Amino acid sequence: SYDLTQPPSVSVSPGQTASIPCSGDKLGDKYVCWYQQKPGQSPVLVIYQDTKRPSGIPERFSGSNSGNTATLTISGTQAMDEADYYCQAWDSSAVVFGGGTKLTVL
Amino acid sequence: EVQLVESGGGLVQPGGSLRLSCAASGFTFSNYWMSWVRQAPGKGLEWVANIKQDGIEKYYVDSVKGRFTISRDNAKNSLYLQMNSLRAEDTAVYYCARVDAGRVVGYFDYWGQGTLVTVSS
Numbered sequence: 563s564y565d566l567t568q569p570p571s572v573s574v575s576p577g578q579t580a581s582i583p584c585s586g587d588k589l590g591d592k593y594v595c596w597y598q599q600k601p602g603q604s605p606v607l608v609i610y611q612d613t614k615r616p617s618g619i620p621e622r623f624s625g626s627n628s629g630n631t632a633t634l635t636i637s638g639t640q641a642m643d644e645a646d647y648y649c650q651a652w653d654s655s656a657v658v659f660g661g662g663t664k665l666t667v668l
Numbered sequence: 669e670v671q672l673v674e675s676g677g678g679l680v681q682p683g684g685s686l687r688l689s690c691a692a693s694g695f696t697f698s699n700y701w702m703s704w705v706r707q708a709p710g711k712g713l714e715w716v717a718n719i720k721q722d723g724i725e726k727y728y729v730d731s732v733k734g735r736f737t738i739s740r741d742n743a744k745n746s747l748y749l750q751m752n753s754l755r756a757e758d759t760a761v762y763y764c765a766r767v768d769a770g771r772v773v774g775y776f777d778y779w780g781q782g783t784l785v786t787v788s789s
Contacts, residue, residue, distance in 0.1 A: 563730070595775040597713070604763060604782060605713065610775040648713050652772045655727040657703065657715035 564653035566660035573666045580636040582663045584649030587630060592651045594632040596625060599662075600645045608647075609634060641667050670694040670778045672764045677783030684754050684787070690747040690764030690780055698742040701767035701774060704749050706760035707782075714760075717749065718767065732758075754787045761785075 566586045574580035584594065594612050597605035607616050609625035612632065622637045632651075636643055644667045649660040676688040688704070704716040717738040718727045726738050737750040747764055761784050765776040 593773050593775075597776070599713075604779040605776070606779075607775060607777050610777070611769070611773065616777065646712075650713075650775070652774070655718065655771055656729065657705075657718065659705075659713045659715060662712040 564651070564656075564658050566649055566651060566658050568647075568649060568660040568663045570661070571664045571666065573668060574636075574639045576641060576667055577638055580639045580643070580665055580667075582634040582636075582647050582649075582665065584632045584634070584660045585630050586632075586651065586658075589630050589632055589651065590628045592627075592653075594625070594627045594649055594651050596623075596634045597648045597650065598643075598645045599648065605648065636665075639665075639667055643667060670766070672766065672778055672780035674762065674764050674780045674783040677762065677785045679786045679788065680754055681789050682755060682787055685750070685752045686754065686785060688749040688751065688762055688764075688783060688785070692745045692747065692764075692766075695766070697740075697745040701770055702740060702747045703765045703767055703776065704738060704747075705763045705765050705776070705779075706758075706785075707763070708757075708760040711760075716762070718771070719747070720771075751785070754785075756787050759785060759787050 596609040599605040612627040671693045673691045719738045735753045739748045761782040764780040766778040767774040768777040
């Protein structure tokens with residue numbers, strides 16, 4: 563089976579740039595998307611097909627994917643960005659999620 | 669406005685069965701792959717199953733194969749998950765999600781609010 567690995571936690575100061583990595587074998591050959599989940603809420607898509615932002619998602623959210631690592635970058639991080647973030651890719655017809663990263667803004 | 673509303677969750681004993689439903693509105697349901705994704709308490713997201721627009725092509729995570737069945741009724745704009753032989757480790761919030769752009773390149777662009785399934789004696 564295919565695995566996606568994320569760090570359990572990342573911390574960032576307000577206004578700084580947060581980078582959340584997601585690694586997997588030849589991940590750059592797949593499309594990666596990212597979800598934000600706040601406590602008690604359903605996940606929200608923030609990046610799809612590696613770099614695209616859905617309507618309504620702030621420009622400070624961006625994504626990249628190359629080699630074995632995809633990265634979600636949040637520029638000018640705000641307190642409201644504190645949440646769990648999950649990467650996701652497809653392995654044939656199955657969907658794989660990373661274990662999730664808790665972003666703390668302090 | 670796209671809406672996905674799950675129902676059918678609850679408390680069930682180990683070995684029991686439950687059927688989850690997801691009522692879709694605000695889009696042409698028959699045009700999209702649909703999925704179930706679950707989240708155990710305090711844990712991460714886990715994909716459970718996918719179903720193609722025609723309801724024939726289906727895929728499951730290994731841990732539920734042979735126990736869970738995903739289905740859909742395009743006339744009723746509804747998605748279902750029949751869960752049999754439930755185990756304690758199936759305890760989770762179950763989300764219904766729409767897949768945009770199809771299999772392999774797709775992504776979950778809309779999610780329901782989730783329904784809690786608790787398997788316990």
